[in-house]
Amino acid sequence: MTCYAQVLSGTKDSREETRAFAAFTQQLDNIPDGSTCPVQVVATTSADTMVGALSRLFLYTITITSPDAVTRTSMLSWLLAISGAEASEELVPQMVTCSAGFLYADLVSLVSHAVRNRLKHMKNVGPSSGVPSYLIELQSEDVQFARDLMQAKYSDVMGGPKIPSVIWDDVGGLGALRAEITRTVMLPLLHPKLLASGLRRA
DSSP states (O other), rough: OOOOGGGOBTTTTTTTHHHHHHHHHHHHHSTTTOSSSOOOOOOOOOOGOOOHHHHOSSSSSOOOOOOHHHHHHHHHHHHHHTEEEOOOOTTTHHHHHHHOOHHHHHHHHHHHHHHHHHHHOOOOOOOOOTTTOOEEEEEOOHHHHHHHHHHHHHHHHHTTTOOOOOGGGGGGTTTEEEEEEEHHHHHHHHEEEEEEETOOOO
């Protein structure tokens, strides 16, 4: 099996890739008829990056989509279990929500970074009150740290801009606006019957 098959896609600007593609096709031609291992599998993160000459070498294309929320819940629960960490019933749905579009390797990184951040916190200030020292109980800030770290690394790889983290306290004079936005958002959540009756904010 060959991973990242797009590196075999020859381009007019890259002789190295052209030679790699030629060597790969030669190896395929050298497979004798009746071989016990005639199946060649390649994987790529984007089928669009593969040139037609490379795509035509294969008979079938299998697309692996991102796991849905139910599958991510099971995968995250399993990853937490094998890492020796625990997450509250409220935190697991948060992890599922923030991992939309993630593949298995991304979920592994999310849990790994979150666990590492919690271990670092436990080393510096000790475990949370009432929690045994041997138990790794993830907190919301651990998941947020892991998510931000992965986003920063992805932006670096893709050459995208880094989005700074801005909180209300960083911007002065917005206290009244913040309160107004909060009231507008919370009104239908706290009083759904009022809105159901047709009442609207002025």
